[in-house]
Amino acid sequence: MTSWLQLGEAGVGLGGIHAWAMATAAVIAASCGLVGTLLVVRRMSLVGDAISHAVLPGIAVAVLAGGRPGGPLVFLGAVAAAMLTVWLTQGLRAAGGLAEDAGAGVVFTTLFAIGVVLVGLAPPGTHLDAACVLYGELAFLPFDTISIAGYAVPRSFVAGTTVLAGLVAAVVATWKLQVFTAFDPAGARAAGLPVVGVTAGLLAATAVATVASFDAVGAVLVVAMLVAPAAAAELLTRRLHRMVMVAMALGAVAACVGYLAAWRLHTSAAGMIAVVLGLEYAAAAAIAPDDGLAARVIARVRLAWRVAREDRLATVWRAEESGNRSGARPHTPHEAMVARWLELTGHLLRDGSSWRLSPAGRREAENVVRSHRLWEAWLGRHADLPLDHLHPPAEWVEHHLGAEMRERLEADMDERAADPHGREIPPEA
């Protein structure tokens, strides 16, 4: 693991070093967010996991054959290993009937293990070391620079940016194909589109994004960068192009925040980035607009409040209908609170120790009672239920019937406007 103290002793301009490390982590995370989103919507996250491990022997062989980490030969080796993984997994399923997840589990762990063995066999000084491959060395990356137009730019930033630009260009060019094949592969094939090619391209892209990330975060935590931002983005938006952009942004932000936090706490940058990604997902799950935690709690509270209001109004209406004014009195503190709120909003009027309806309150109450009695009438007609079983379902349904549906229910009734208990159904207010 990186020693932050050691870094400080290196005596280099620390600000610049940190900026380069963060920039590198951000472009890498953006690449992973891009391909990760396409994997997640295809329900292929497991394939991302498999490929991120299985590329190791490809990299090891490429390095042993003289390739430089981050060089073209290494990317080629990784893509080949990724293809081999998928091909072997499908082969195992076809030949041995092994389920796809078990097959992938066998293939990628075996390949990964071969990679670990190969790395161990590598002679010293070949730029290949097991700890680096597993966990990455983000903080040291800025020291390995190449010269671009006279400026010393970290080699892995150049590689990461090149990969990101290439992936973005490829995805933009094939966007239409990506969406159709991911959504409906059979339909896309029937339309004559190159489904197999698009899928193979996505696997290759996954291998490339993974390899670009190895120096920085290692093989283990790159899975977090592939899957977590995409999963969070899926909660936040419902269109694929927005999902891709949100995932890329979440990845980049987590890279910077995670790096800074790791620096403050003197701990692993890669680990901290993955932790921040996890926190981003948790935050997305909490605030997701449709079925996020907060949205669900708010919806539940609003319904409970609406039910309490409508029940109070209907109770007062029934008390007035039967002439028993004392029935309008609240019985619990909660009911009393609701009644006072309804007084404030002009729906109820205080009447000595009890309450009566204002014109606005009467309109709303009549529609609730109308919903209730129409539902009892409809159930009585269309379901085989005894008379005393009609009230409970109507108590529940009355809060969910709208004006249009009430009209439909009424049209379905006999001539007489009465519920099965013989009580009058009030007209639409």
Place this chain on the structure above:
Amino acid sequence: MTPTGPLVELHDVTVAYGRRPVVWNVDLVIDEPCLFGIIGPNGAGKSTLLKAALGLVPLVGGEVRFFGEPLGRVRSRVGYVPQRETVDWDFPVNVMDVVLMGTYGRLGWFRRPGDRERRLARECLDRVGLADVAGRQIGRLSGGQQQRVFLARALAQQADIYFLDEPMAGVDVRSQERIFHVLDDLKAAGSLVVVVHHDLRTAAEWFDRVALVDRRVVAAGRTGETLTPENLQRTYAGHVDVLDDLAQAIAARGRTP
């Protein structure tokens, strides 16, 4: 391009999953535009036959021709509506995105849909009665609406032959009516519409021709002459143990008892 052969011709088509045959020796010729139903019990291989005709599952024997040509040369003229449950309806696209997919085959690999395609997609949505939900996420639609979105996508392809796989499965009565009327309009406009279907009552009402299928074609022809009690008996009352046992033996590279 003028048709040089029958609209659809299946000649001695046999389809297998792995080594196990599921549809045997199908001969079928459809030579004029009509509403054509493929009818049969569950697991009869109806959908498999449809997919085989479209080249989505490999044939182990026989050949398929459209307008007398192999599918590869006339692909854009053949539209396909897959079974609704084969796709993930939580997928992050909206209704318009899905309908536009119908134009992708014609646009080629890289050209993007433009104004013309959007206008066409909107017309197709209008024809299936969904013009007002174009911007909605597809998971928020009812089953019947989802099926109509798929139909609109096929319409956007402006094909001459349409294959629909169980378009009425899990679909409310109102949507069924709507879908059948759209299919009828396609026929009236000179298209051939082939539908995998399971409900005999609506089959008799809507289809001009039918093929009764249970692992093989039991009977095919005009609906009135084909949906006879004897043919239905032969389709629905089994008689496929022979084929099943044989398929088992073939798959195991062995011999039947």
